[in-house]
Amino acid sequence: MEVKIHRLxxxxxxGGIEIVIGPAGIEESRVYxxxxxxxxxxxxxxxxxxxxxxxxxxxxxxxxxxxxxxxxTAIEKCLGCEPPEHVVRLRRAxxxxxxxxxxxxxxxxxxxxDLVRFGKRDHERTKVELAKTxxxxxxxxxxxxKALVGRAIHPVNIRVGGLWSPxxxxxxxxxxxxxxDVLATAKGLMEMVLGLERPEWPPLRxxxxxxxxxxxxxxxxxxxxxxxxxxxxxxxxxEKEKPPYSNAPRLRYKGxxxxxxxxxRYVRFGHKLRSEARDxxxxxxxxxKSMADSIVIRVAELIHxxxxxxxxxxxxSEYKVWGTxxxxxxxxxxxxxxAIEAPRGILYHRYVIGPDGRVIEAELLxxxxxxxxxxxxxxKYIPSELLKSRETAEWASALIVRNYDPCISCATR
Amino acid sequence: MVRRLKVAGLKLASCSGCLATIADALxxxxxxxxxxxxxxxxxxDPEMDGVYDVGFVEGSVATEEQERELREFRRRVKFLVAVGxxxxxxxxxxxxxxxxxxxEDVVEVDYRIPxxxxxxWQVREVINHLMRGTRPPKETETLCTECRRMNVPCxxxxxxxxxxxxxxxxxxxxxxxxxxxxxxxxxxxxxxTSIKPLLxxxxxxxxxxxxxxxxxxxxxx
Ligand code: SF4
Ligand code: SF4
Numbered sequence: 001m002e003v004k005i006h007r008l009x010x011x012x013x014x015g016g017i018e019i020v021i022g023p024a025g026i027e028e029s030r031v032y033x034x035x036x037x038x039x040x041x042x043x044x045x046x047x048x049x050x051x052x053x054x055x056x057x058x059x060x061x062x063x064x065x066x067x068x069x070x071x072x073t074a075i076e077k078c079l080g081c082e083p084p085e086h087v088v089r090l091r092r093a094x095x096x097x098x099x100x101x102x103x104x105x106x107x108x109x110x111x112x113x114d115l116v117r118f119g120k121r122d123h124e125r126t127k128v129e130l131a132k133t134x135x136x137x138x139x140x141x142x143x144x145x146k147a148l149v150g151r152a153i154h155p156v157n158i159r160v161g162g163l164w165s166p167x168x169x170x171x172x173x174x175x176x177x178x179x180x181d182v183l184a185t186a187k188g189l190m191e192m193v194l195g196l197e198r199p200e201w202p203p204l205r206x207x208x209x210x211x212x213x214x215x216x217x218x219x220x221x222x223x224x225x226x227x228x229x230x231x232x233x234x235x236x237x238x239e240k241e242k243p244p245y246s247n248a249p250r251l252r253y254k255g256x257x258x259x260x261x262x263x264x265r266y267v268r269f270g271h272k273l274r275s276e277a278r279d280x281x282x283x284x285x286x287x288x289k290s291m292a293d294s295i296v297i298r299v300a301e302l303i304h305x306x307x308x309x310x311x312x313x314x315x316x317s318e319y320k321v322w323g324t325x326x327x328x329x330x331x332x333x334x335x336x337x338x339a340i341e342a343p344r345g346i347l348y349h350r351y352v353i354g355p356d357g358r359v360i361e362a363e364l365l366x367x368x369x370x371x372x373x374x375x376x377x378x379x380k381y382i383p384s385e386l387l388k389s390r391e392t393a394e395w396a397s398a399l400i401v402r403n404y405d406p407c408i409s410c411a412t413r
Numbered sequence: 414m415v416r417r418l419k420v421a422g423l424k425l426a427s428c429s430g431c432l433a434t435i436a437d438a439l440x441x442x443x444x445x446x447x448x449x450x451x452x453x454x455x456x457x458d459p460e461m462d463g464v465y466d467v468g469f470v471e472g473s474v475a476t477e478e479q480e481r482e483l484r485e486f487r488r489r490v491k492f493l494v495a496v497g498x499x500x501x502x503x504x505x506x507x508x509x510x511x512x513x514x515x516x517e518d519v520v521e522v523d524y525r526i527p528x529x530x531x532x533x534w535q536v537r538e539v540i541n542h543l544m545r546g547t548r549p550p551k552e553t554e555t556l557c558t559e560c561r562r563m564n565v566p567c568x569x570x571x572x573x574x575x576x577x578x579x580x581x582x583x584x585x586x587x588x589x590x591x592x593x594x595x596x597x598x599x600x601x602x603x604x605x606t607s608i609k610p611l612l613x614x615x616x617x618x619x620x621x622x623x624x625x626x627x628x629x630x631x632x633x634x
Contacts, residue, residue, distance in 0.1 A: 010456065012455060014454070038426055109456060131443070135444070139437075151588065156592055
């Protein structure tokens with residue numbers, strides 16, 4: 001039997017799924033990507049590096065801050081003009097606002113509906129509750145992004161060297177007054193998600209994260225399976241292959257598909273999450289068993305992010321300097337790179353910048369190019385009883401893809 | 414009396430930023446029961462299966478399949494709204510020449526919402542009008558007017574920065590000038606203005622427009 005979802009709903013971008021079921025189970029599995037290529041990396045060639053963060057953010061409307069921040073960081077590091085500590089911290093807070101925005105959208109509106117379906121709860125009421133939760137949390141974090149970096153989607157206050165202007169502190173601090181309500185709403189979401197019946201397949205897949213002292217966010221070092229070290233080294237060794245049915249490539253390491261995002265972040269570094277973000281998990285005796293448990297970890301990361309944002313906004317105040325000046329023309333060719341934890345996993349950027357400061361080459365590898373390969377391989381873990389009917393097979397294969405919260409526009413760019 | 418609207422959303426070559434903004438703007442209407450989602454990329458099932466009162470289309474047209482889909486979408490929606498710089502001016506992908514067509518090059522458009530991304534208030538305005546059977550007004554204000562209204566000091570005068578404000582559509586609350594930088598034109602040209610005088614003042618002005626060059630020139634004359 002062939003099961004085909006021509007166009008998959010509740011994911012970012014334009015893609016579909018096909019699985020071929022034989023007597024022994026899944027024989028073939030494909031995630032189609034129809035999304036049109038926009039050739040953004042090519043569009044960057046010849047532009048001055050200072051324009052890069054505003055252009056790369058347009059690759060994705062769900063993780064634009066990740067693009068702006070990692071572009072800026074990569075270029076600052078190789079030009080030697082890193083902004084002062086408080087600016088780095090503030091940009092990290094903006095990045096965490098994006099985790100909140102993106103995670104709550106995915107958890108409440110895109111992923112949970114798959115799981116609500118088989119639970120014992122009142123489905124319609126649960127969906128309404130989830131939508132309300134998403135609205136409350138997104139409103140808060142989007143307003144916070146607005147105060148810190150201008151807006152949540154395609155921020156305007158992030159530049160190579162730091163920020164253009166100080167954040168709007170009066171708005172940011174005023175938002176802290178409603179923080180407790182938002183945190184309580186997020187904890188309510190955690191209760192809801194822990195109460196959902198989550199399948200015990202597909203098993204946890206090994207993967208990688210950015211490597212730093214704190215819960216992973218932004219660095220030049222990464223860890224993946226047996227590799228630990230410089231991101232550029234690893235990414236130049238990863239295998240990139242574009243299957244004929246997909247406009248987006250697949251990324252593999254030594255021939256193996258791997259996962260990026262909340263699961264590997266939590267499996268490796270869950271102990272570095274704020275303890276308040278782990279409390280409910282401890283009480284519930286939660287340990288992740290399957291990729292579907294990513295829904296729980298996203299909420300834990302969301303709570304962690306909210307707490308970090310609160311502390312940053314409460315502790316940082318008026319500074320005179322909000323950025324450094326970078327040399328307009330570096331005078332020699334430079335190779336720049338950095339890796340950030342976008343909500344869906346490592347987003348790696350590498351740029352070659354000419355002596356005149358113009359981009360010669362850009363390579364931007366979003367997490368979904370790895371996760372699509374992982375999702376295709378995860379299909380083989382769908383239990384055989386679910387493969388007997390078209391309806392359950394469709395449900396299971398769609399869930400496997402949604403576990404990764406794929407961002408198909410990024411993957412295709 | 415207000416009408417309950419069935420709303421659809423189509424994604425072409427784009428980033429989903431406008432669709433995510435539409436989602437945020439529509440959530441309260443959906444919860445109240447005033448809006449029902451039809452086929453809708455990102456939020457629901459994207460497969461077209463009915464007719465819709467309002468259809469939002471995000472993105473530029475980069476493939477034959479997208480062209481076919483857009484025509485199909487047009488047949489099914491009563492009021493077609495092209496949203497964002499991608500749909501209206503080609504978007505960042507049109508920095509590369511020749512890969513993206515505008516929505517209005519393929520189908521007739523009933524209303525345009527500029528922005529990259531569009532703003533939530535613009536979506537609410539369209540919905541509020543259509544719910545009452547009236548048409549949303551056409552926007553023509555430029556960013557400079559918005560700076561004055563918002564009391565944002567002019568960055569061209571006070572800081573000597575290049576700013577596309579005189580030729581760009583208002584609506585973003587003068588975002589860039591309020592953060593001390595010049596407008597780089599993400600909302601695209603305001604109808605009725607021209608970029609020529611600005612180019613005479615600063616020949617680099619058009620280079621900073623990221624949604625850009627050929628396509629934008631058409632609107633900017
Ligand atoms: S106009 Fe801007 S925000 Fe909207 S889809 Fe295009 S790139 Fe994204
Ligand atoms: S570039 Fe111009 S139109 Fe876009 S947000 Fe900035 S000020 Fe507004």
